[in-house]
Amino acid sequence: MGIRGFFSRLKQGLARTRSVFTGIAQLFGLRGRVDQAFLDTLERQLYLADVGADATQEIVESVRRAFLDKEITGDVESFVKAKLRDLLTGPSPGLNFQPSGPTVVMVAGVNGSGKTTSIAKLAKMCQDQGKKVLVAACDTFRAAAVEQLTIWCQRLGCDIVKSQQGSDPASVAHDACEKAKARGYDVVIVDTAGRLHTQTHLMRELEKIRRVLSKQIEGAPHETLLVIDATTGQNAIQQAELFSKSVQCTGIILTKLDGTAKGGAIFAIKRRLNLPVKFVGVGEQIDDLEPFDPETYVAALFETA
Amino acid sequence: MFEGIQRSLGEALKKLRGRGRITEANIRESMREVRKALLEADVNFNVVNDFIQRVTEKSVGQEVLRSLDPSEQIVNIVYQELIALMGPVDHRIPLAKDRPTVIMLCGLQGSGKTTTAGKLALMLRQQGRKPLLVAADLQRPAAIDQLKILGEQIHVPVYSEYPSDPVTVCRNGVAHAKKMLLDTVILDTAGRLHIDDALIDELRRIDKQVRPDSVFFVCDAMTGQDAVNSAKAFNEALDLNGVILTKLDGDARGGAALSIKEVTKVPIKFIGVGEKLEALEPFHPERMAQRIIGQGDLMGLIEKVAQVQQQISEEELRAQQEKLKKGLITLDDFRKQFEQIKKLGMKDLIQRLPGMDKMLPENEDPESALRRIQGMIDSMTKEERQNPDIIDLSRRRRIAAGSGVQPHEVKQFLAQFDQVRTLMKQMASMSLWQRLKMMTGLGQAGAFLPGSPILQKNKIGTGHRKSAKERAEERKKKKKKKR
Ligand SMILES: Nc1nc2c(ncn2[C@@H]2O[C@H](COP(=O)(O)OP(=O)(O)O)[C@@H](O)[C@H]2O)c(=O)[nH]1
Ligand SMILES: Nc1nc2c(ncn2[C@@H]2O[C@H](COP(=O)(O)OP(=O)(O)O)[C@@H](O)[C@H]2O)c(=O)[nH]1
Ligand SMILES: [Mg+2]
Ligand SMILES: [Mg+2]
Numbered sequence: 001m002g003i004r005g006f007f008s009r010l011k012q013g014l015a016r017t018r019s020v021f022t023g024i025a026q027l028f029g030l031r032g033r034v035d036q037a038f039l040d041t042l043e044r045q046l047y048l049a050d051v052g053a054d055a056t057q058e059i060v061e062s063v064r065r066a067f068l069d070k071e072i073t074g075d076v077e078s079f080v081k082a083k084l085r086d087l088l089t090g091p092s093p094g095l096n097f098q099p100s101g102p103t104v105v106m107v108a109g110v111n112g113s114g115k116t117t118s119i120a121k122l123a124k125m126c127q128d129q130g131k132k133v134l135v136a137a138c139d140t141f142r143a144a145a146v147e148q149l150t151i152w153c154q155r156l157g158c159d160i161v162k163s164q165q166g167s168d169p170a171s172v173a174h175d176a177c178e179k180a181k182a183r184g185y186d187v188v189i190v191d192t193a194g195r196l197h198t199q200t201h202l203m204r205e206l207e208k209i210r211r212v213l214s215k216q217i218e219g220a221p222h223e224t225l226l227v228i229d230a231t232t233g234q235n236a237i238q239q240a241e242l243f244s245k246s247v248q249c250t251g252i253i254l255t256k257l258d259g260t261a262k263g264g265a266i267f268a269i270k271r272r273l274n275l276p277v278k279f280v281g282v283g284e285q286i287d288d289l290e291p292f293d294p295e296t297y298v299a300a301l302f303e304t305a
Numbered sequence: 306m307f308e309g310i311q312r313s314l315g316e317a318l319k320k321l322r323g324r325g326r327i328t329e330a331n332i333r334e335s336m337r338e339v340r341k342a343l344l345e346a347d348v349n350f351n352v353v354n355d356f357i358q359r360v361t362e363k364s365v366g367q368e369v370l371r372s373l374d375p376s377e378q379i380v381n382i383v384y385q386e387l388i389a390l391m392g393p394v395d396h397r398i399p400l401a402k403d404r405p406t407v408i409m410l411c412g413l414q415g416s417g418k419t420t421t422a423g424k425l426a427l428m429l430r431q432q433g434r435k436p437l438l439v440a441a442d443l444q445r446p447a448a449i450d451q452l453k454i455l456g457e458q459i460h461v462p463v464y465s466e467y468p469s470d471p472v473t474v475c476r477n478g479v480a481h482a483k484k485m486l487l488d489t490v491i492l493d494t495a496g497r498l499h500i501d502d503a504l505i506d507e508l509r510r511i512d513k514q515v516r517p518d519s520v521f522f523v524c525d526a527m528t529g530q531d532a533v534n535s536a537k538a539f540n541e542a543l544d545l546n547g548v549i550l551t552k553l554d555g556d557a558r559g560g561a562a563l564s565i566k567e568v569t570k571v572p573i574k575f576i577g578v579g580e581k582l583e584a585l586e587p588f589h590p591e592r593m594a595q596r597i598i599g600q601g602d603l604m605g606l607i608e609k610v611a612q613v614q615q616q617i618s619e620e621e622l623r624a625q626q627e628k629l630k631k632g633l634i635t636l637d638d639f640r641k642q643f644e645q646i647k648k649l650g651m652k653d654l655i656q657r658l659p660g661m662d663k664m665l666p667e668n669e670d671p672e673s674a675l676r677r678i679q680g681m682i683d684s685m686t687k688e689e690r691q692n693p694d695i696i697d698l699s700r701r702r703r704i705a706a707g708s709g710v711q712p713h714e715v716k717q718f719l720a721q722f723d724q725v726r727t728l729m730k731q732m733a734s735m736s737l738w739q740r741l742k743m744m745t746g747l748g749q750a751g752a753f754l755p756g757s758p759i760l761q762k763n764k765i766g767t768g769h770r771k772s773a774k775e776r777a778e779e780r781k782k783k784k785k786k787k788r
Binding site for chain 2: 044047048049050052053110111112113114141142143144145147148150151152165196197198199229231232233234235236238256258259260261262264265284
């Protein structure tokens, strides 16, 4: 699947609607000079993709400098694409698996961003790579969160460590680590309750879960993935900033890219925090998770419907 | 990054300060900053541009009110325009009399529909209705369990069937409500993308078969530019009656509110401000405008402008100004000034003025000091107020007893009033703003706060700048205490 799957899915998304980025494609189809009107259109398209003021202005400015008053040709297209690509990361290396002992992946994010669903998808992805996966149901807060994860695990034939609603999430994390070590699991994926990054007491709770993990297993969590909903606007930057500060995120899962939103805030997040997107969510089904590939992302952005 | 519109606007408007009239050139310049700030607040790009144009047109050529400077006036226009865009709001949910009222919730995945269904059920139950929750999300794992748990928490019955299909569940749910004599049905539907034709069609079928009285679109307040796309599509499919904006308890600036209202004309009815089921509030355009603008000094300024406009009649001011010019100010006039300052909120005023917060006593607030002085004046006879010179020791004792202060405090106050009178003469030619500034400045000299520890103590800043909302609440609390 990989790149092709992601590419075709994104293209499907684009085909279903007139994406904002088709506008850029049309832009490139224009004949004439790179003038203010061209730059204005470029700016508009970037804003509409949630790229945000700073990154947008940077891109538009560099296009202006390089191409103002020049004939619009294929060069502008590749220049803009390259520029956007540069602002992102290299291709995602996927999860950083430990050579020995369980690899612990902690997943965090604001409410409803898609953590639990992404965990199910990640578990499947690991299983497909022959790993023995254990999931820790540390969202003990939201109604039926544990049940939701349990259902996913049943479907996957994946083991789960859980406790009842309202119990201490850190102790669930603790139990999961014990079990993983005792039974030789390769991967432990830790689900956590959704929380807004501004809720300091809940952020502290998250830090506590992280501490428990690192005490139980050397170097854990080896990955801390922040789940960001692609429909989120500039607030995504705050989320990335505060979650990173609290639990040192190693990457992002950008979900709901199967809609019309593009999650353009990842440009600013990369720029400010050097936090890369590792996976993208492109649907509600178990296979709808892809490794992030900036090349494909940017290319798909410019695909015409 | 998001010092946001507050800072940007502040910067922009500084450029306008001191200019007497709003011209096309100077407003254009500021509007560029306003535009960027709104974009950072996630207001839709196209909505922002229309907004800027409208505000610019409204502002150019406007005469600047006497007591304000152009910048203050433009902030106010921006604010009023934001409110106009998002309002007016009718928080009522229309209720049918002869059959159960049906409310349908719809929206994207994870926006907060199920939680909001629980919140609405609780709110309606508290209003004496008998709600039924219907679990029509058969897609997301454990969605039915989630609703059942919420129902249990708030003692509201939940209707569900599984396996089934959402249209059938909704139809049977309404029938169930009729049978059980429940009067309000809330349909919790599955999240779906607005471009998912099959699932949007499913909503249309529910709409057709169940005929909900209200359809609410549940939208995450953190949504960016895409908010208008989804809201528009849902509205075209279902003819929405309202929007519920969730997760406003965070720091999202909530530009989506503005965008959705502008593009769909569907009003925002409620906001979600937490995960708990009590955390549902009616939507107030003013507060949302405040949020989009930012909650610091600018918002305070807007409040001031509004209050200045409303509460201080021009005539009264003019009459006072005349008197001041002639040095005829009496204690009656003085007290009137107090009233005005009190309306503006003494504490606010002091906090807003540079360096003034240092004067705030740690234990006593200036408002209570102000009240003490007012009490003294109120304990004087009409004659004494007109001519304070007649106040001798026995009168001082009487006044002190009447207002619960020490006689020497009365004396101290009268001496300071004399100084004030002189100063006020000088102030006659100043703008109201400057005058208030000067008057609070006088506080520093002790004129307003005789005998208070204010002068000796320096307040150590807490580093916490209170939001407009917090301030309003504090004022409310204080008022209550007074009664
Ligand atoms: N369309 C779409 N929906 C998703 C995606 N990821 C998650 N969801 C949905 O978003 C909703 C919230 O997901 P969930 O995993 O429960 O979020 P959590 O609260 O962060 O754990 C559910 O309805 C999911 O099916 C995605 O990539 N695309
Ligand atoms: N902080 C906060 N969280 C909310 C609010 N409304 C809903 N949520 C959370 O958002 C997540 C998704 O809510 P849910 O009702 O399951 O969304 P649905 O998929 O649209 O039904 C859950 O974790 C809720 O607790 C709100 O107003 N504030
Ligand atoms: Mg979850
Ligand atoms: Mg739901």
